[in-house]
Amino acid sequence: MIWDATxxxxxxxxxxxxxxxxxxxxxxxxxxxSLLGDALAHAALPGVxxxxxxxxxKALPILLxxxxxxxxxxxxxxxxxxxxxxxxxxxxxxxxxxxxxxIGIVLLTHIQQSAVGNQSGLDKFLFGQAASIVRADLYVMCxxxxxxxxAVCIFYKEFKGLIFDAEFLAALGFSPRRVDLLxxxxxxxxxxxxxxxxxxxxxxxxxxxPAAAARFWTDRLHVMVIASGILGALCGALGVGISALAPxxxxxxxxxxxxxxxxxxxALIAPxxxxxxxxxxxxxxxxxxxxxxxxxxxxxxQDGQGDAVALTDIAAELQLxxxxxHRLAKRLSRDGCVAIHNGxxxxxxxxxxxxxxxxxxxxxxxxxxxxxxxxxxxxVDRPADEAEHILTPEMIEQLETLLAxxxxxxxxxxxxxxxxxxxxxx
Amino acid sequence: MVEIWAPFxxxxxxxxxxxSCGLLGAYxxxxxxSLLGDALSHAVLPxxxxxxxxxxxxxxxxxFVGATAGGVVATLLIETFHRRWRVQExxxxxxxxxxLFALGVVLITAFxxxxxxxxxxxxxxxxxxxxxxxLFWGERDMGPRPVWILGVVFALDLLIVVVFYxxxxxxxxxxxxxxxxxxxxxLMHYVLMGAVSVTTVAAFESxxxxxxxxxxxxxxxxxxxxxxxxxxxxxxxxxxxxVSAVAGYFxxxxxxxxxxxxxxxxxxxIFAFSLLLAPRYGLLGRFARQARxxxxxARDHVLLKLLRERESRQVSALGWGDLVDATARRIxxxxxxxxxxxxxIVRENGRFALAEPGITRATELxxxxxxxxxxxxxxxxxxxxxxxPADALEHVTDDHLQREIRMALPNIATDPQGxxxxxxx
Numbered sequence: 004m005i006w007d008a009t010x011x012x013x014x015x016x017x018x019x020x021x022x023x024x025x026x027x028x029x030x031x032x033x034x035x036x037s038l039l040g041d042a043l044a045h046a047a048l049p050g051v052x053x054x055x056x057x058x059x060x061k062a063l064p065i066l067l068x069x070x071x072x073x074x075x076x077x078x079x080x081x082x083x084x085x086x087x088x089x090x091x092x093x094x095x096x097x098x099x100x101x102x103x104x105x106i107g108i109v110l111l112t113h114i115q116q117s118a119v120g121n122q123s124g125l126d127k128f129l130f131g132q133a134a135s136i137v138r139a140d141l142y143v144m145c146x147x148x149x150x151x152x153x154a155v156c157i158f159y160k161e162f163k164g165l166i167f168d169a170e171f172l173a174a175l176g177f178s179p180r181r182v183d184l185l186x187x188x189x190x191x192x193x194x195x196x197x198x199x200x201x202x203x204x205x206x207x208x209x210x211x212x213p214a215a216a217a218r219f220w221t222d223r224l225h226v227m228v229i230a231s232g233i234l235g236a237l238c239g240a241l242g243v244g245i246s247a248l249a250p251x252x253x254x255x256x257x258x259x260x261x262x263x264x265x266x267x268x269x270a271l272i273a274p275x276x277x278x279x280x281x282x283x284x285x286x287x288x289x290x291x292x293x294x295x296x297x298x299x300x301x302x303x304x305q306d307g308q309g310d311a312v313a314l315t316d317i318a319a320e321l322q323l324x325x326x327x328x329h330r331l332a333k334r335l336s337r338d339g340c341v342a343i344h345n346g347x348x349x350x351x352x353x354x355x356x357x358x359x360x361x362x363x364x365x366x367x368x369x370x371x372x373x374x375x376x377x378x379x380x381x382x383v384d385r386p387a388d389e390a391e392h393i394l395t396p397e398m399i400e401q402l403e404t405l406l407a408x409x410x411x412x413x414x415x416x417x418x419x420x421x422x423x424x425x426x427x428x429x
Numbered sequence: 430m431v432e433i434w435a436p437f438x439x440x441x442x443x444x445x446x447x448x449s450c451g452l453l454g455a456y457x458x459x460x461x462x463s464l465l466g467d468a469l470s471h472a473v474l475p476x477x478x479x480x481x482x483x484x485x486x487x488x489x490x491x492x493f494v495g496a497t498a499g500g501v502v503a504t505l506l507i508e509t510f511h512r513r514w515r516v517q518e519x520x521x522x523x524x525x526x527x528x529l530f531a532l533g534v535v536l537i538t539a540f541x542x543x544x545x546x547x548x549x550x551x552x553x554x555x556x557x558x559x560x561x562x563x564l565f566w567g568e569r570d571m572g573p574r575p576v577w578i579l580g581v582v583f584a585l586d587l588l589i590v591v592v593f594y595x596x597x598x599x600x601x602x603x604x605x606x607x608x609x610x611x612x613x614x615x616l617m618h619y620v621l622m623g624a625v626s627v628t629t630v631a632a633f634e635s636x637x638x639x640x641x642x643x644x645x646x647x648x649x650x651x652x653x654x655x656x657x658x659x660x661x662x663x664x665x666x667x668x669x670x671x672v673s674a675v676a677g678y679f680x681x682x683x684x685x686x687x688x689x690x691x692x693x694x695x696x697x698x699i700f701a702f703s704l705l706l707a708p709r710y711g712l713l714g715r716f717a718r719q720a721r722x723x724x725x726x727a728r729d730h731v732l733l734k735l736l737r738e739r740e741s742r743q744v745s746a747l748g749w750g751d752l753v754d755a756t757a758r759r760i761x762x763x764x765x766x767x768x769x770x771x772x773x774i775v776r777e778n779g780r781f782a783l784a785e786p787g788i789t790r791a792t793e794l795x796x797x798x799x800x801x802x803x804x805x806x807x808x809x810x811x812x813x814x815x816x817x818p819a820d821a822l823e824h825v826t827d828d829h830l831q832r833e834i835r836m837a838l839p840n841i842a843t844d845p846q847g848x849x850x851x852x853x854x
Binding site: 032035037038040083087088090091093095100101102103105107109112113116117204207212214215249252255259260263266270276278 | 458461462463464466467510513514515516517519520522523524527528530531532534535538539639640642643645646647649650653654680681684685686687689690691692693694696697700704710711712715
């Protein structure tokens with residue numbers, strides 16, 4: 004029963020809406036037009052009402068034509084206010100959004116009070132009603148979607164140029180202003196596709212949210228555009244499915260909440276840019292740094308090559324609580340860098356190498372800071388502590404050959420051959 | 430009894446909301462925080478819905494707590510998205526308030542539809558029912574509840590604006606100076622935010638989401654076009670809020686439409702009027718000033734051309750085609766006509782020549798032009814580079830500046846090309 008014709012129309016419609024606004028949304032978000040999408044969607048309402056008042060027709064193409072015209076007027080009014088008066092963009096957006104919407108509400112309530120308007124069903128344009136999609140509407144939506152998507156394919160390079168380097172675009176002989184206007188025009192059209200099913204108040208979310216979610220997964224534009232389109236389509240379909248279970252709830256808000264869920268999930272689990280990934284990365288870095296500090300403290304306290312050092316000594320050297328140093332030592336022994344016995348630890352061969360590397364790295368930074376006259380001799384230890392983890396073994400090798408060729412000794416504190424911590428010699 | 434007074438109470442509610450929002454909205458516009466009003470009025474919705482579901486009543490306190498919580502959650506979400514998750518700021522705002530609004534609508538339609546809280550009332554508010562929402566003190570009927578709430582809120586806002594006038598002024602325009610004067614800009618920020626939240630919540634319940642957004646932004650922005658003085662902006666903004674509430678009511682009864690929507694439409698009309706006609710910052714004033722300046726420059730160029738021709742080739746009259754600049758035909762033509770009309774130029778058998786007052790004015794300009802050339806040359810600009818800057822400066826040089834330049838060039842009688850600088854009379 005759920006697979007009847009109506010539901011199929013609605014589902015296809017939702018897929019179209021999600022795909023179109025998701026795709027366009029990627030450009031809109033990167034071009035920093037998110038809130039403009041919101042303003043022009045609200046601005047579409049009076050157009051819908053006026054189109055009905057003039058033609059007395061409920062046909063979707065006519066209503067959408069009206070919506071497009073008033074959406075475009077809204078965008079132009081914003082441009083005029085921002086370019087020719089002292090009012091800033093945020094207030095201009097707010098003014099157009101609220102005033103156009105207010106006028107739309109006046110017209111809408113006026114229509115509802117009149118005899119013909121009672122059955123007009125125009126109020127579905129507020130919060131959206133996916134169930135009202137019929138076959139004819141679907142044709143219109145398909146047409147507009149196809150138009151928008153084909154335009155995106157044709158002008159992909161121009162939009163890319165506009166987003167990342169408008170000057171380059173201008174140097175290639177395109178007018179950034181025209182490309183920008185084209186993009187805004189397409190944003191208007193993609194908003195129109197979803198107007199009936201999602202409504203003017205929330206359709207902007209279908210533009211913004213899937214794109215922002217897709218942004219977490221990739222740094223490449225074409226991947227983001229495709230991902231955002233697919234994500235939008237999935238959210239649309241899922242939203243329609245859920246709201247089919249609870250017909251009283253309008254479709255628009257459900258779709259938006261599904262999209263928001265996708266955004267939150269992406270923000271959390273996306274590799275690289277996601278919250279969890281960044282947290283894990285920070286934690287791994289912190290662990291590596293602590294381990295390296297431990298090894299350097301070990302070399303500073305040991306009397307000769309291969310000697311064991313008591314963990315209490317290392318704790319004193321690092322000025323850390325003993326329990327933490329114990330944990331550090333255990334982790335390092337798991338990694339095969341140290342061997343622990345009777346409260347003392349000695350470096351394994353691997354640990355020895357790692358420790359040497361850290362000390363060298365530390366000294367290179369100190370040398371760099373002093374000889375570039377960035378800091379005084381007795382102020383370099385701390386910053387070097389922070390930075391020593393950044394150099395890679397290959398970099399150290401290169402730097403050492405470089406310095407050896409010039410006969411430079413990087414041991415600026417003259418602590419000698421034993422790797423001693425620089426602060427301790429007196 | 431209630432019916433007779435209903436229009437009065439409705440208008441009063443709208444006017445109080447308009448005045449309170451207008452007063453604070455002026456600060457929001459000045460501080461470029463307009464979207465905050467938008468975000469708040471969207472975000473209070475789920476707060477109100479949850480408070481309603483939990484408490485089961487529409488009392489002031491639970492509504493207020495819920496709405497405030499909604500506002501705080503919105504702020505936190507935007508901050509988290511933007512600062513911690515590194516989403517662009519506009520995108521963060523967009524996501525946060527569409528999500529919260531959607532949540533609010535779903536909660537209301539799913540759980541509260543049977544009760545007197547529905548999606549329409551969220552948008553339009555229930556200003557039409559204001560007169561029947563009575564406040565009782567014991568057994569006594571004290572009048573409509575929203576009027577009392579908004580009255581108190583307005584008094585509070587007015588008190589804040591009056592008491593902290595100087596502090597808010599300095600903190601809004603020059604936060605650094607505020608800090609050096611011992612005023613905490615952060616504290617003023619929170620005072621203002623607090624007031625905006627309270628006002629939004631109070632107004633939201635009676636006038637709905639759209640009207641709150643509009644009332645917070647539109648009157649403030651309109652007033653900002655009329656004046657540079659904070660006192661004037663604040664008064665105008667509050668006044669515009671009141672006027673649009675009154676006008677909106679009558680518009681709505683004439684049109685048989687939503688009262689809140691009509692109030693917004695009236696506000697839009699006030700804004701459109703200001704946008705076009707505000708003397709200094711309006712569009713017409715701006716274009717008129719630009720046009721006047723262009724015509725003046727074009728006039729000066731016509732006069733100079735005639736004088737130069739007279740000086741170099743002893744030609745005293747030129748044809749229309751020689752005088753009108755081909756690239757700006759319309760402005761140039763206007764300039765020529767106004768010169769003839771004012772008697773600076775006379776027409777002799779289809780050709781144009783300088784009249785006596787025209788010669789005086791043109792000589793003055795030529796003197797400006799050549800003085801500037803000589804002066805710029807003395808500053809180190811090569812002689813073949815001095816013409817264009819002098820061309821721009823000649824139009825805006827008054828007598829005083831001219832005397833100053835003359836004094837800076839004591840022994841010079843000609844411009845760098847060796848042309849004589851006409852002496853002042």
